[in-house]
Amino acid sequence: xxxxxxxIVHLKEGLNDPExxxxxxxxxxxxxxxxxxKVPKYFELTFESExxxxxxxxxxxxxLANPVIHTYSYEIERLGE
Amino acid sequence: xxxxxxxxxxxxNCDFETVEAIKKAGGKAERVWYKSSLKDFxxxxxxxxxxxxDYLRAGAISARAEIMEEVKALASEDKPILxxxxxxxxxxESGLLPGALRPNKVPRFLCKWVYLRVNDTxxxxxxxxxxxxxxxxxxxxxxxxxxxxxxxxxxxxQYSDEKGKITEDANPNGSIxxxxxxxxxxxxxxxMMPHPxxxxxxxxxxxxxxxxxxxxxxxxxx
Numbered sequence: 001x002x003x004x005x006x007x008i009v010h011l012k013e014g015l016n017d018p019e020x021x022x023x024x025x026x027x028x029x030x031x032x033x034x035x036x037x038k039v040p041k042y043f044e045l046t047f048e049s050e051x052x053x054x055x056x057x058x059x060x061x062x063x064l065a066n067p068v069i070h071t072y073s074y075e076i077e078r079l080g081e
Numbered sequence: 082x083x084x085x086x087x088x089x090x091x092x093x094n095c096d097f098e099t100v101e102a103i104k105k106a107g108g109k110a111e112r113v114w115y116k117s118s119l120k121d122f123x124x125x126x127x128x129x130x131x132x133x134x135d136y137l138r139a140g141a142i143s144a145r146a147e148i149m150e151e152v153k154a155l156a157s158e159d160k161p162i163l164x165x166x167x168x169x170x171x172x173x174e175s176g177l178l179p180g181a182l183r184p185n186k187v188p189r190f191l192c193k194w195v196y197l198r199v200n201d202t203x204x205x206x207x208x209x210x211x212x213x214x215x216x217x218x219x220x221x222x223x224x225x226x227x228x229x230x231x232x233x234x235x236x237x238x239q240y241s242d243e244k245g246k247i248t249e250d251a252n253p254n255g256s257i258x259x260x261x262x263x264x265x266x267x268x269x270x271x272x273m274m275p276h277p278x279x280x281x282x283x284x285x286x287x288x289x290x291x292x293x294x295x296x297x298x299x300x301x302x303x
Contacts, residue, residue, distance in 0.1 A: 015228070016255070018188035063145060066138060066174065068181040069228060 002079040083301035090132035102281040106294035124161040127168025140170030169272030180229030186255025198241035204268035205300035209292040216289035218275035225274040227256035238262035
């Protein structure tokens with residue numbers, strides 16, 4: 001079965017996001033009232049699997065996220081046979 | 082003579098310098114392409130650089146290479162494993178050392194000389210230093226901001242001022258507790274952001290880093 005996964009990897013709460021801070025500051029400089037800005041990482045992939053939930057969970061745990069500093073969330077969509 | 086593998090991934094640099102530093106310290110060293118085997122080596126050095134262009138996270142992709150299973154096996158046999166800069170990032174990503182290396186607090190590449198305080202002389206890499214000794218080495222990294230949520234970390238080197246005082250000003254990248262280098266509990270796996278191989282001869286500006294390699298060679302000989 002073919003699937004599509006949309007995965008977002010977030011920095012854990014309380015961890016400093018330097019890229020987000022700099023981009024947020026640039027928006028402030030443009031006159032916007034920005035609070036906190038974060039830059040999560042987004043992955044989009046198609047894959048074949050018999051057990052899509054388990055495979056995506058594993059891909060996140062083994063490579064896409066670093067459990068010391070990240071949390072992750074995902075959506076899986078079925079594409080067909 | 083103790084023989085060390087200096088592992089080369091796509092994008093590694095400092096490998097030749099590391100080989101020279103090990104030779105100067107009295108060991109044998111060979112550059113080893115990451116698709117080779119680590120049979121017949123007494124220890125491993127993961128040198129600096131930007132393996133896989135630092136894609137995803139610095140060191141993340143190299144850490145999942147097959148050769149790292151062999152590195153883990155050698156580590157469990159108490160053989161010395163040293164990770165310098167990108168090598169440190171690979172060691173944390175592979176789980177051989179706790180924690181993670183994040184982008185520098187001010188998100189830019191840093192290349193400068195720093196002072197370090199030697200905090201632990203009981204590891205395979207610090208036997209020739211004195212506790213509290215202040216040494217000078219260069220750093221060159223964009224992701225050297227060490228973070229851990231584990232309270233049990235063996236801190237080996239800390240960024241300090243030239244008198245050995247651990248101050249916020251002396252911390253170049255925002256690492257917690259000014260951490261510049263840590264080891265595993267047993268002391269045979271060390272990761273450090275500063276480059277000891279770039280401080281292994283007087284004409285380089287310092288030879289304070291040579292004792293890392295001397296200690297490692299001596300540790301195998303013991």
